[in-house]
Amino acid sequence: MDHTQSFRVAVIGAGPRGLSVVDRLLSRRRAAGTPGPLTIELIDPFNPGPGHVWRTGQSRLFLMNTPALFPTVVPAGDTVRDLLPSPAGLSFNQWRELMSAGTRAAAGLPAGDRAELASLGPADFPSRALYGRYLEWTYGQLQETAAADGVELTHRRTEALGVTRAADGRLVVEVEGREVLAADAVVLAVGHLPALLSAEQARLQDAAERHGLTYLPPAVPADVDFSRLPAGEPVLIRGLGLNFFDVMAAVTLGRGGRFVPTGLPARRALRYEPSGREPKLVAASRRGTPYRAKARLESYIPHSIRLRWFTRETALAFRADGLLPGFDHDLWPLLHRDAVWAYYSTLARVAGTELRGEPSAFLGDLEAALYLPGPEWDAAKEAVLDRYVPADRRTNLEALAQPLGRRPFAGAQDLDDAVLAYLEEDAAGSAAGEDDPLKMAIGALNAGRTLLKSVVADGGLAEASWLAELRGWFEPLVEGLASGPPPERIEQLAALTRAGVVHFVGPDPRFDVDEARGVFTASSPWVGTEYAGRTLMEAMMPPNRVDRSVSPLLAGLIRDGLARPKVMMSADGTPVLTPGLDVTMPPYRTVGVSGEPVENLFVLGLQLSSVQWGTAIAAEAGSSAAEGSRTLQDADDIAAAVLAAASGVRREGAGRDDAGRAAVPVVSPQQVLGKPF
Template sequence: MVDASRLRVVIVGAGPRGTSVLERLLARCALSPGGQPGLDIDLIDPYPAGPGHVWRTDQSPLYLMNTPSFFPTLIPDQAMSAVPLTGGSFDDWRRQQRSLPDSDLTAAETAELAALEADGFPSRALYGRYLRRTFAALLEHAPSGTTIRVHATSATRVRAAVRPVVSAGALPGAPEQTAAGQFVVELADGGALAADHVVLALGHLPARLNPHQQQLAASARKLGLRYWPPAVPNDVDWDEVPGGEPVLVRGMGLNFFDVVGQLTQGRGGRFEATGEQPGEVLNYLPSGREPLILAASRRGAPYRAKAALTTYYPQGVGLRFFTEEAVSALTAAGIQPGFDQDLWPLLHRDALWAYYCTLARSDDGAALRSGFLAELDTLLSHSTAAGSGWEGDVDALVARSVPAAFRLDLPGLARPFAGRSFASHAEFDDAVETYLQADARGSAAGETDPVKMAIGVLNAGRAVIKALVADGGITGESWLGGLRGWFEAFVEGLASGPPALRMEQLAALARAGVVRFVGPDPVFGVDPEDGTFTAISPWVKAEPLRARSLVEALAPANLVLMNRSPLLEGLLADGLVRPRIMIAADGEPVVTSGLEVTAPPYRPIGASGGRTEGLYVLGLQLSSVQWGTAIAAESRGKYRSGYRTLQDADLIAADILAS
């Protein structure tokens, strides 16, 4: 029988975000143990609590994190009123394990920890070990009067348990909404849980294919071809990809390197050090079981690799113009800034200054004429108003001062082969290998490389933008047309890339003939007569490349209306949640990727327009009100956005306990 005197909270999803809500609930309960009611917390996840789906400890060690050891944390280390009960950052845990390892660490994990430094990139499995241990420590330190239960199953439905009542904030004439304390969470194993509050920390969800992907999948079934749709890499059995024949791989972002790793090292191939210059430090020794990987993406090349830095943002250069103070001044003046006209001009200045300052300190910058930096500083600082003509003045200064080979071309960084044609696939392969080698050299140079420092400043600017977006400080037209319209893909290709090791490995695979490249702007199709998938680039003057296998090196689409989750589909059908709609610059409504929610603590807006009390959203389904929702919380974050997800969890916990 349910004890009505106890507060019942169900957290759907026990990965990092669900665990963050648990941690905040426990920390806040401990502040006033005598004044809090009994608290029952149920966490629901078919995957292990702590690691969740993505960070499972049983996955291949070839899957690496995209951030170095010093970056991620599950436990807040600033800006919280309730002190954590236990635990620390991943790097804290890494150091502890090197001196006093847990008894259940495997030999492989112990070896990885022995070699892993603060600026190294851990395997996802090792990060999952940290998450699992932190979750266990939270259970050990739970305040008295608190019960925590983990259900290793899926939630299939969240429904109202009693008669609805009108919620605060409902629109006039709107139907009634659900009151707090009146949910039933149905489970895949047949059970059901009563809840006063439900937190949706759903993470990555399965998604339906887009029309083109559906056509490829249907053609594959008809012609007996092999098609792998977008997926979390560890969910795929890569042994099913046949060796010794071509396989088309579409997408060269982060999932691409996971796919390539499983089809090469995962099949017994080895990299050996050669001791040569960056970009050529590895040779690849094939096992003979690899396929011929035909790699394709819109850019024609992978994301640029991260620079070798001891901090997440460069120390030698930083934001001068696009600062949090400058953005606050805009909002204080009553301006809801637009991205293209108000924000990008400031960040563009910072990228230029970081690049040319770094160039001037290098050997390549020795030819800069005297006074160049002073003139550049004057032009950049003269006016921050839109339309001031500063860009033309800077271009003129650069044209007369900087040799053409050393001028910054930001669009060219993101599209390195734009406007170039290639006479053959071999010619394009050579061009990509040259690009990979140059990018690896730039990463190795770290703070002395002008390109990497310009990218580092763009990455810092991205952190400021994330905070601005989460605070509701950007127009809908600007979100759709500028931020999501062009800047997101631009900056991700520059600043969200893999560890530099991946660039070295890909260059070695290209030299070994294991990986070839299709070309920019590829067009995919099916040749029913030949019985193959085809891919051709308009910039490579050659016949289409063909394969009987095609892998989508992409994660499932994070679009709430494309999801295949019975839970989320049920919430939408029942009217407890709805997608967010924005109005584009042409006045047309656009259904966005995430849910419509209130201001923090992010209660969803239901179909009627009123908020659904007692229900909270955290994580990827906030992608219509937050930008960059997938990245982990940053330990000792420099910018507010670095620990935003922990603050969001804290606000949810506070709201739950206040009830």
């Protein structure tokens, strides 16, 4: 490379994944010893670090669904193994400890951040605003490192509208204001993007316009104007996942309501005192119940959980034998064994007197059954359970997938009572932590999910199995069990249900419009009650599908042939358009319309959802790069490819300004894009 010319990298998206790319570029460049000039431009209309989702000005009521000890955006010290440590950053928990220690580093924090830090432990769930402050701090550290190492790191507060290939082979990023920027490499780290409404959602939005109703489409919670939810009136809400709990907090705590400790066990730990300004929330989801809460633990994965059957070695043995595994046939039976063992070994420890026989004999027989090969293990396991475990202490997959069962309810009160019982049982299980059999089974599934993400990535699972099995039934199951809210949110929801602030529609809900009355309606085939209201809210994020994205950046890449959605083949040979982009093996270059990789155009994050499972899960501090911190591994692979390209590129004719910095290569839009403005 001509060392008078800086190699220019455009990172589109300055949120957590964009930060990880910057960190890995700086780390690898420093390790190289004698690198050439490097310019990194972060392109994002939001602040670098927090980006869109983690904005520091959002309500402190919006919590993360992982404890403080979990996330990181950099391999800090020994928090992520197998990667060069970050030259600048810390994990979130390390940052929390630094800021909580009364050091000068915390002096500039706002009072709200300092107050939250004072009450936040490693197992507590921070606000998204505080996590955004950590990301903001990390960006500041990366700026200092870049300046010390002679790297030009800048942020352009603008939206990237497109990427094209110039005649000289460089990539050209079009941004707002009819400006274009030439770059040697581009990394797409764009995160959540707006998307088209589904046909049903569009119908409901159209009805809202005709009847003067309020319809709130899928959105990032911090973007929602919750003042539009009217006090004292029913608000129909579709979705009982993580976004629902943001809605719940915003219209209760956010409007002056109070949750008062009762001094009773977790089942009834809280009583709600209303402000009188709350709406009546009428909530629905496919299962009819919210996600289960996280257990109260001092670690992300319970200390008692150790995967014995679904290990990296057993899962990869299929590939070593030249076989492409299926999820149902090959991988799930291994993970299923671990979940069974986690449940019943915990049961034997905490409730051994309820078993029909000695706990040690039960566990010995169960272990022997679980080690049987092939399909024999399942029947042997059932025989052991029939012999030792009373029916009311058994659990099964169907019960977890359908917590309300497939039964009719006598009416709204009958359903609310059933959901309340579910909430109270879940709150008690979370409070029991390592002593709750179900939470430990979920802990095993969560540990398995982390490993599974690594095992099935990059073509490690048959496509038909990916579509029908992994994404078809397992993903909804494990999301509802292992991706739930902090435990206090379930305790709060139980209190709101007892107070009559929240009601439930029931399983398999249907949302419609009563044209005669001019209202939205919600009903369930399992309940004989129909709710009506003038406000309907979708408590969910926009779908992560590149074919439904309204982002001009993604649409332009696909239109111009620099990217395409990935297509998989179903079991009957039918091609299926998947949610993510078609990419190469790591470092994840886009695959163009011709089927060829696009040089120096990389993808990191949510748009990898068709080659990786669980792309929304953050990097886990303390895990290996191959598993819990796969996002950092991906960022590191991209950084290695970018710097390799930088070392092999030679160009001439680049100017420099009077201060000796590389001049920003801004060229004519008409010249580069070949279209008028």
